[in-house]
Amino acid sequence: MKIVDARVIVTCPGRNLVTLKIETDEGIYGIGDATLNGRELAVVAYLEEHVAPALIGRDPSTIEDIWQFFYRGAYWRRGPVTMSAIGAVDMALWDIMGKAAGLPLYKLLGGKSRDRVMVYGHATGHDIEGCLEEVARHVELGYRAVRVQCGIPGIASTYGVAKKPGERYEPADSSLPSENVWSTSKYLNHVPKLFQAVRERFGDDLHVLHDVHHRLTPIEAARLGKEVEPYHLFWLEDCVPAENQAAFRMIRQHTTTPLAVGEVFNSIHDCRELIESQSIDYIRATLTHAGGITHVRRIAALAELYHVRTGFHGPTDLSPVCMGAALHFDTWVPNFGIQEHMPHSEETDAVFPHAYRFEDGHFTPGEVPGHGVDIDEALAAKYPYKRASLPVNRLEDGTLWHW
């Protein structure tokens, strides 16, 4: 089998999504997600100029060699743009090989380690009461695990909280970055009250999660971890920016709240120190941004040695193609923890018909050969690209801060 075409499809059924489609001389094709939120066209250019032409004529079954060609063979290694491009190629090749073998991807990877994949949903509210209503709605829908993000008294808007009650929050909400204001002291005073209220209303069985979005310093994160210990969070996510990996050792010494990190990581080298020092509990690197199945399974294997489990990033800025492939990976990977789930819009689901299904707080990937997600190109063409940017965050005195 030979690759005869590799094309990039950009569509915006509510938000921008980038798909690589690789076609073979045997009529089998595979697709991969290359969406890098707010930087979509940078990956499109990388794929079109440096990757797609070099794929033509290759044997799609040489997945490892193709991965090495685009990673090791490139002088400029790593980084989110390069690794998202490689991730899309890799996902599409695994899709092709699944279709050629007539096997769903999880069987190619080594078969089922579980019957279904537990996911967590997103509850956001402007105040604690609003959050509790949203958590209740998720419980009603069957979710066993819910991430809870709350507006902070005295702060006008916070990233990660929907703009209006009942709406979903949208990660990239305007053409140029909008601005939020941040107060660490107001936030730290509020969050323990939120989780106390969640436990009082929903009891001990519901898994609850929280995302800090990298906004704290290590000592502040240590305080938050300690103060929410009585509420037994499933995890505290991205409590500090992870460039300084040694910071996590200090946080770890102060709290037993489990720590998750890695949605912005793009290679095993971003994860290595955190995993080897046993400073984290969940690794969130995703198939799209961290070089596809071929690379993320190396990360998962390293993590397994240190009792670290997977908790893949799964917001709407990753397309259903990534979600489908991730659910196969989650079904197979021995050290699975949880999978994030933000439902895509109806328009997005129509552009990407898929085999995966939600039931009772869990997903199953389906039995369709490959990753089980397709693209309706005619429908995709009806939604042209629209520039969208992630917001920025400033302290109350105007200082630009982590978001």
Ligand SMILES: O=C(O)C(=O)C[C@H](O)[C@H](O)CO
């Ligand atoms: O889903 C999460 O945990 C996020 O933090 C969402 C991210 O902010 C979003 O994917 C940025 O593109």
Ligand SMILES: [Mg+2]
């Ligand atoms: Mg996050």
